[in-house]
Amino acid sequence: MADDVLVLGANGYLGLHVVDALRAEGVEPRCGRRKRSNVLGLLSRKANRVLADLDDPATLREAMAGVRTVVHVAGHYPRTSLDPAASLALGLRQATTLREIAEEAGVARFVYVSTTATVAPRPDGKPSTEADVFPAAPDWGLYHALKWEMERVFCGSTRMEVRLALPAGCIGPGDLRVGTSAMVVALVRGMDPPHANGVVPLVDPRDVGIAIARMAVREDAPSRLILSAESLRLHEVLVRAAETLGLPAPSPAMSDADFLALAHRSEQESLQTGKRPALSVEIAELTVHGVPLDGTLATRALGLHYRPSTESLTDFVRWATPLGFFAHSPESRP
Numbered sequence: 001m002a003d004d005v006l007v008l009g010a011n012g013y014l015g016l017h018v019v020d021a022l023r024a025e026g027v028e029p030r031c032g033r034r035k036r037s038n039v040l041g042l043l044s045r046k047a048n049r050v051l052a053d054l055d056d057p058a059t060l061r062e063a064m065a066g067v068r069t070v071v072h073v074a075g076h077y078p079r080t081s082l083d084p085a086a087s088l089a090l091g092l093r094q095a096t097t098l099r100e101i102a103e104e105a106g107v108a109r110f111v112y113v114s115t116t117a118t119v120a121p122r123p124d125g126k127p128s129t130e131a132d133v134f135p136a137a138p139d140w141g142l143y144h145a146l147k148w149e150m151e152r153v154f155c156g157s158t159r160m161e162v163r164l165a166l167p168a169g170c171i172g173p174g175d176l177r178v179g180t181s182a183m184v185v186a187l188v189r190g191m192d193p194p195h196a197n198g199v200v201p202l203v204d205p206r207d208v209g210i211a212i213a214r215m216a217v218r219e220d221a222p223s224r225l226i227l228s229a230e231s232l233r234l235h236e237v238l239v240r241a242a243e244t245l246g247l248p249a250p251s252p253a254m255s256d257a258d259f260l261a262l263a264h265r266s267e268q269e270s271l272q273t274g275k276r277p278a279l280s281v282e283i284a285e286l287t288v289h290g291v292p293l294d295g296t297l298a299t300r301a302l303g304l305h306y307r308p309s310t311e312s313l314t315d316f317v318r319w320a321t322p323l324g325f326f327a328h329s330p331e332s333r334p
Contacts (some may be wrong), residue, residue: 005216006067008032008052008098009074013174014113014167016041017209018071025213032063032074038176054094057101064105069216071111072098075150080267081281084142091146095153103159110160111216114151116168116201116228116293117144117286127231127294130166130224141285161223163215167208168201168228168293169286172312173319175205181316182283183234184241187250188317188326194262194279197235197253199290201228204312207304214302221302228295229306234287237309244310245317256288 005022009015010031019042022029031042032052042049052063054074064070076091078084102110117140120132137145154162169180178185180202186193208227215221232240238250254262263284266277298304320326 004066004068005029005071006032006052006063007071007073009072010047011037011039011042012073013176014170014205014208015073016174017205018073018212019045019047021209021213022216025217027217030063030067054098057097060098060101061105064102064107067105067107069109069111070102070107071113071212071216073113075113076146078142078146078282079280080270080277081142082267082271087142088146088149091150092153095150099154099157103157107160109163109216110154110157111163111165111212112151112154113165113167113212115147116166116226118148118151119166119226119291119293121291127292129294130222130226130297140289141281143282143285144289163221164224165212165215166224166226168203170205170208171202171309172204172206172316175316178325183238184313184316185325187238187241187247188245192251193238194259195234195238195250195253196256196259196284196287197233198256198287199231199292200234200237200287201231201290201293202237202309203227203229203295204307207306211298211302211304218302222297225298226293226295227298228293230309231292240309241313244313260284260288
């Protein structure tokens with residue numbers, strides 16, 4: 001097929017999995033990247049790279065020339081909650097500019113990779129589905145509010161078909177920035193990571209890539225799709241990880257209030273050190289406010305078969321160990 005699919009953020013964690021999955025669907029995508037970004041993953045794949053920077057509209061216009069479908073995996077991701085007004089303004093400005101340029105370019109289909117943080121809890125406590133949508137921005141922190149507002153920007157288009165992919169927390173190969181996998185890394189390093197016991201929906205990033213690729217190329221794909229293999233309590237996730245990898249069991253979970261307070265202190269300390277917070281408020285809020293999810297529509301509509309979490313976990317450790325993520329491999333522990 002012609003390169004009429006553009007992947008924005010193609011060199012990122014999920015982006016590379018989307019590129020691989022699109023190729024499996026017979027599509028050779030254009031792979032958008034920022035001016036200053038690590039493109040080793042794209043180089044190793046001999047991918048068709050184009051400059052597409054969300055802060056440089058000219059590069060977006062050039063990258064979208066002749067493109068029918070855009071897959072947006074590069075939405076603003078606030079690393080901390082220290083300046084919520086600036087983060088909201090940046091995310092919404094980028095989203096609005098991107099939507100307008102895509103409309104002007106004649107893009108027919110726009111797949112925005114959002115998050116399960118925009119899925120509302122059900123009053124009856126049952127797993128939420130794609131129909132469970134917040135009527136207004138959730139008051140659960142910056143990350144939840146920003147992603148809800150960005151969805152509204154893209155879904156406000158009347159000139160493109162907009163589809164929303166809502167991936168859960170991803171654990172699997174390729175997580176160079178150590179996001180959802182951070183507590184697993186801490187376990188393998190012999191630490192005892194502090195944690196609350198909220199609900200954590202999980203999914204393998206390779207399965208997310210497959211689903212997003214199918215949303216991009218299939219005419220009958222859903223317009224809103226939860227991508228979640230299972231929903232577990234965070235303490236259970238860490239216990240499973242410890243058992244699977246032969247590690248000591250974690251300590252009991254903290255209270256939600258203590259966990260959130262710890263995250264806020266960690267971000268404040270990062271102002272002094274200039275380093276990334278050991279625990280971000282975003283991760284803490286996702287944990288505390290997590291809701292159980294029903295991800296079966298992806299199986300029914302797209303034929304997606306989720307990998308078991310034990311496979312995702314062991315594949316992550318197998319991938320991360322030679323890269324030096326751990327002080328020592330699990331096999332060397334007493």
